[in-house]
Amino acid sequence: MQINTYVRNHKEIELCRENRVMEVILAHKDFSRTGDLSDISELAQICQQFGIRTVFEWDIIMTENDFQKCAEKFKTFDLKNISAIRVQDPGALEYCLNHTELPIQLVLENGNHNLVGLKKWRGYVGERLERMVLSIELPEATLKEYIEALDVPVEILVLGPILLFYSPRKLLSVLGSDKEEIIASGSSEESPHKGFPLIENRHGTFMFHIKDQSLMEYLEDLSQINLAYGRVDLRQRNFRLLENVARLNAGDKNEITTIKNEYGTELTKGYFHVNKTDVLFPKLKNQRLLPRDDSFLGEVLDVSNKNYFAILMKKNAALTVGQKIKILSPQGKEIFLTVERVRNSLFEVQQSIESGYLALLDFHSGVLPKSLVFKAE
Amino acid sequence: MKTAWKPELLAPAGNLEKLKVAISYGADAVYLGGQKFGLRAAADNFTYEELAEGVQFAHERGRQVYVVLNSFLHDKDLNDLPEFLTFLDSLKVDALIVSDLGVVETCLNYSQIPVHLSTQASCLNVEAAKFWKKMGVKRLIVGRELSIKEAGMLKRATELEVEMFIHGSMCMAYSGNCVISNYTQGRDSNRGGCAHSCRFEYSIDFKNEWQEVEKRKAYFMSSKDLMGVSLLEEFFKEGIDSVKVEGRMKGPLYAGTISKVYREALDYYAEHGNLYSQNILEWESELKKLAHRDYTTASLVTPAGTDSIFSEREGTKDLEAQAAAVVTEVVKDQHIIVEIKKAFEIGDVIEYVPFSGATKAWKVAEMATLGNQKIERTKPSTLVKLPYVSGIEALNIVRRKS
Numbered sequence: 001m002q003i004n005t006y007v008r009n010h011k012e013i014e015l016c017r018e019n020r021v022m023e024v025i026l027a028h029k030d031f032s033r034t035g036d037l038s039d040i041s042e043l044a045q046i047c048q049q050f051g052i053r054t055v056f057e058w059d060i061i062m063t064e065n066d067f068q069k070c071a072e073k074f075k076t077f078d079l080k081n082i083s084a085i086r087v088q089d090p091g092a093l094e095y096c097l098n099h100t101e102l103p104i105q106l107v108l109e110n111g112n113h114n115l116v117g118l119k120k121w122r123g124y125v126g127e128r129l130e131r132m133v134l135s136i137e138l139p140e141a142t143l144k145e146y147i148e149a150l151d152v153p154v155e156i157l158v159l160g161p162i163l164l165f166y167s168p169r170k171l172l173s174v175l176g177s178d179k180e181e182i183i184a185s186g187s188s189e190e191s192p193h194k195g196f197p198l199i200e201n202r203h204g205t206f207m208f209h210i211k212d213q214s215l216m217e218y219l220e221d222l223s224q225i226n227l228a229y230g231r232v233d234l235r236q237r238n239f240r241l242l243e244n245v246a247r248l249n250a251g252d253k254n255e256i257t258t259i260k261n262e263y264g265t266e267l268t269k270g271y272f273h274v275n276k277t278d279v280l281f282p283k284l285k286n287q288r289l290l291p292r293d294d295s296f297l298g299e300v301l302d303v304s305n306k307n308y309f310a311i312l313m314k315k316n317a318a319l320t321v322g323q324k325i326k327i328l329s330p331q332g333k334e335i336f337l338t339v340e341r342v343r344n345s346l347f348e349v350q351q352s353i354e355s356g357y358l359a360l361l362d363f364h365s366g367v368l369p370k371s372l373v374f375k376a377e
Numbered sequence: 378m379k380t381a382w383k384p385e386l387l388a389p390a391g392n393l394e395k396l397k398v399a400i401s402y403g404a405d406a407v408y409l410g411g412q413k414f415g416l417r418a419a420a421d422n423f424t425y426e427e428l429a430e431g432v433q434f435a436h437e438r439g440r441q442v443y444v445v446l447n448s449f450l451h452d453k454d455l456n457d458l459p460e461f462l463t464f465l466d467s468l469k470v471d472a473l474i475v476s477d478l479g480v481v482e483t484c485l486n487y488s489q490i491p492v493h494l495s496t497q498a499s500c501l502n503v504e505a506a507k508f509w510k511k512m513g514v515k516r517l518i519v520g521r522e523l524s525i526k527e528a529g530m531l532k533r534a535t536e537l538e539v540e541m542f543i544h545g546s547m548c549m550a551y552s553g554n555c556v557i558s559n560y561t562q563g564r565d566s567n568r569g570g571c572a573h574s575c576r577f578e579y580s581i582d583f584k585n586e587w588q589e590v591e592k593r594k595a596y597f598m599s600s601k602d603l604m605g606v607s608l609l610e611e612f613f614k615e616g617i618d619s620v621k622v623e624g625r626m627k628g629p630l631y632a633g634t635i636s637k638v639y640r641e642a643l644d645y646y647a648e649h650g651n652l653y654s655q656n657i658l659e660w661e662s663e664l665k666k667l668a669h670r671d672y673t674t675a676s677l678v679t680p681a682g683t684d685s686i687f688s689e690r691e692g693t694k695d696l697e698a699q700a701a702a703v704v705t706e707v708v709k710d711q712h713i714i715v716e717i718k719k720a721f722e723i724g725d726v727i728e729y730v731p732f733s734g735a736t737k738a739w740k741v742a743e744m745a746t747l748g749n750q751k752i753e754r755t756k757p758s759t760l761v762k763l764p765y766v767s768g769i770e771a772l773n774i775v776r777r778k779s
């Protein structure tokens with residue numbers, strides 16, 4: 001596995017070269033979400049001289065008006081020292097496929113948790129696809145499966161900030177700062193986590209997790225599953241840690257402690273072992289509404305103690321005297337009974353009640369409003 | 378100038394009752410979720426049975442039903458999708474709303490139903506639109522960051538149908554680009570687990586120019602709600618195929634009111650070729666009676682600015698009208714039966730909202746249980762008999778005037 005990273009100046013490129021980090025990402029302020037480079041050509045040229053590959057990052061999301069401005073600007077760049085381009089917005093992908101000949105690194109970190117979709121992306125970009133950048137929410141086993149199934153090198157973030165939120169709106173300047181880039185941190189009343197890093201810049205507002213992603217303990221495992229690139233993003237940290245990461249990647253396990261101690265913020269392995277972000281969903285669901293079958297007759301809307309309960313009959317159903325029914329209370333209690341008398345809302349006794357009308361049955365203890373009524377046989 | 382063509386009015390249907398209400402009040406189409414695959418894990422959603430009934434109800438009236446499958450599905454979720462698609466095919470559902478490329482592909486492989494690209498995919502520019510066209514989608518539900526003019530550009534460049542949100546709550550993030558709840562609550566926001574972390578108050582620490590920390594408290598990430606009724610002319614001019622209202626989690630009063638107001642506004646413009654400010658004020662005043670955050674036109678004309686931030690705690694507004702009941706049964710000249718949503722009592726002024734035309738208000742003089750026992754005050758989740766009111770129909774909504 002190789003390491004790649006963001007660089008912003010000559011010194012950082014030098015450090016990459018010393019540590020044999022042979023691919024760097026150039027984040028231009030107009031094209032990259034939190035990029036701050038105004039000019040990439042000089043850095044790209046230095047990298048070229050050192051034999052370091054350069055990747056131009058175009059990962060902002062663009063409305064049509066913004067897109068047109070970006071495309072105009074993009075035309076003015078000299079891309080001769082750029083080795084590849086990395087895109088996320090399908091618009092940027094289309095543009096680069098049609099207007100450049102550069103290899104494409106496709107960022108699919110957002111969603112893209114199924115192989116059917118990944119294979120479709122892969123097939124669409126075809127020969128030009130040099131790499132797929134996948135989500136850090138994929139657990140190791142899934143990542144392994146994807147790497148085996150996709151015949152293209154894969155990259156994930158192994159050390160760096162976790163982006164939680166990306167809005168085009170400027171949400172911090174309204175609080176009283178007039179700087180072009182505003183850096184802050186936020187803590188909500190809702191979450192026990194405190195101090196989410198925030199950045200507002202020309203592209204909008206970004207919120208990051210309080211802990212950075214770190215798979216430093218698992219670099220060897222990642223190599224074994226053939227992850228091609230592990231991305232290290234030290235732009236908000238001490239860049240010199242790149243040395244330690246490079247040594248760790250070369251096998252020196254002692255570096256794990258140094259990285260942890262000197263990193264400057266808490267670290268998490270995130271979803272590397274397991275992703276259970278859907279386990280709570282059944283609890284969010286209204287159990288009463290889990291699938292019903294053809295035997296469903298209607299819903300109890302009203303109960304009058306010792307008197308009656310009223311069922312609103314559903315479409316395509318009718319209730320008839322003599323019919324056996326099952327009533328499921330909101331608490332899950334089942335009541336079985338035979339319809340002995342059924343009345344309409346005028347309290348007239350009927351042989352049956354059709355769908356769309358109210359059916360009044362004699363009161364039965366335990367039947368509550370919102371109970372569901374089914375045929376019992 | 379009179380126009381024959383008008384955009385489709387697409388309303389949310391959080392459950393069967395709301396579907397019927399929205400359609401009865403004039404929605405051309407509704408969108409709804411099944412028990413899985415959509416982004417509203419906590420919504421009621423539809424069982425197979427209810428889906429069949431809902432589609433039948435809509436089709437009998439010449440309306441459309443779109444089923445939302447807009448989660449970013451994981452492999453294991455995707456395995457169950459073909460069976461559901463076969464079922465939807467058998468119902469002749471009119472479209473599927475999808476955001477993930479793997480789901481698009483699965484839908485195209487296992488069903489004949491047209492695929493609409495969900496706003497979750499944040500399709501915002503012509504080049505992206507061309508990409509999705511190649512992937513087989515028939516309609517783009519463009520991101521809420523796009524202006525009506527820009528949406529028109531996407532339509533003309535691709536000749537795809539374009540659908541835009543015109544009303545309702547908004548995500549502050551680019552849709553599909555917020556995973557706050559994944560990391561703070563362990564719930565995948567892109568599979569329906571959003572915990573609405575953006576709606577809370579935050580304490581913000583800034584460093585000032587002297588590197589001292591300054592603190593501020595603010596609801597800085599919460600968006601005002603969208604209301605685009607005043608911009609209908611633009612939607613017509615740009616040929617936007619469908620105007621969509623957010624709000625599957627909201628009640629029947631909401632489903633009915635938004636369907637009625639936007640129906641009237643669309644029809645009015647199509648008939649007269651203009652909207653007078655007096656009409657707009659009336660429609661806006663009806664929409665303001667619904668529970669809402671402050672309204673904004675967000676990015677429909679120019680990119681949403683700082684005035685689109687809702688800097689208040691949720692639910693602090695008093696409402697002029699409140700959902701009181703939905704009419705369950707009408708026995709002409711005898712009585713009406715309503716299902717109570719919010720209590721009211723003798724002496725209160727209530728009004729029913731007909732499917733078209735003006736509301737009719739009256740003071741409640743008598744009411745009874747189904748068993749004809751006189752009552753002074755209603756209780757939520759019960760049925761109540763009221764004297765017959767001429768013109769009232771089943772599924773009409775009844776509001777209490779505060």
Ligand code: SF4
Nearest residue numbers: 548549555571574575
């Ligand atoms: S927390 Fe807010 S911004 Fe994030 S997905 Fe939920 S509604 Fe959207």
